[in-house]
Amino acid sequence: MITHLPAALLSALLLAAPTAGAAPTAGPALTMGGVPTAGATPTVGSAPAPATALRLTVTGPAPATTAPTPEGAAPAAPASRTVTLRCDPAGGDHPRAEAACADLDASQGRVDRDSDIACVLLYDPVEVRAEGVWRGRPVSFAREYGNSCELGARTGAVFSF
Template sequence: MNAHTPVAVLAALLLAAPAAPASTADAPAVPAGAALRLTVTGPGPATTAPTPDGAAAPASASRTVTLHCDPPGGDHPRARAACADLDASRGRVERDSDTACVLLYDPVEVRAEGVWRGRPVSFSRTYGNTCELNARTGAVFAF
């Protein structure tokens, strides 16, 4: 791993941080439990606003949020559920699933970079569709 990758830089910052102060007023800005940057690139909902030629323009298909755990936070809309899923899998972003999804190929690419409980996280995968993504990653990429 290159010493200047986002994961290495974030890990170095978290490891160099002083121990948590006794007062919550002086608590660190980034919780030590988890600090992840999550990105989903794939099918996005189409807007209903027509373009000059009459066709509906597709909405942006790339979304990025931050997720902090211990306590759950960041701008992830389901931070508590995402942190619970990560805790249940001991930090693994992907899990086994027996959910049956339709065989429609509508690829969704996901990426997770950061730190979970002091361990660097670098996860990237393309799923066949959003059903497969949700079945394999739970609430982690549900935004």
């Protein structure tokens, strides 16, 4: 029986495949790990691609000094900034929306990616968070980077605000 499994699987795939000249049917895009595979389209016809809307937050870098003030008070907490990024078309209140959307498209929606950029080994932590959807796929990302250089090298223009 196991020797017939590949033939049976091939037959099932051939029966399920559309015949020549048949009209395509709408359905979900082919995905691998949540990312569309090469040649897959999110919709059939002229329907728009799923929306991208992300709420991006950057906290830090920390104050230049961590020593308490003469009155004994701790330094102020790092400043937090939040913007909204929309893509297709690029918009929101992100000051570099087009570049940020291009970086997300190039990495297929991954916020963090490998980089060959060398940064100074200065510890001045920056925390970031991204929440929302990228092309209809949920995004929930949070990470601390050692400094602003590392943040820019690993995320491109996404958190450049």
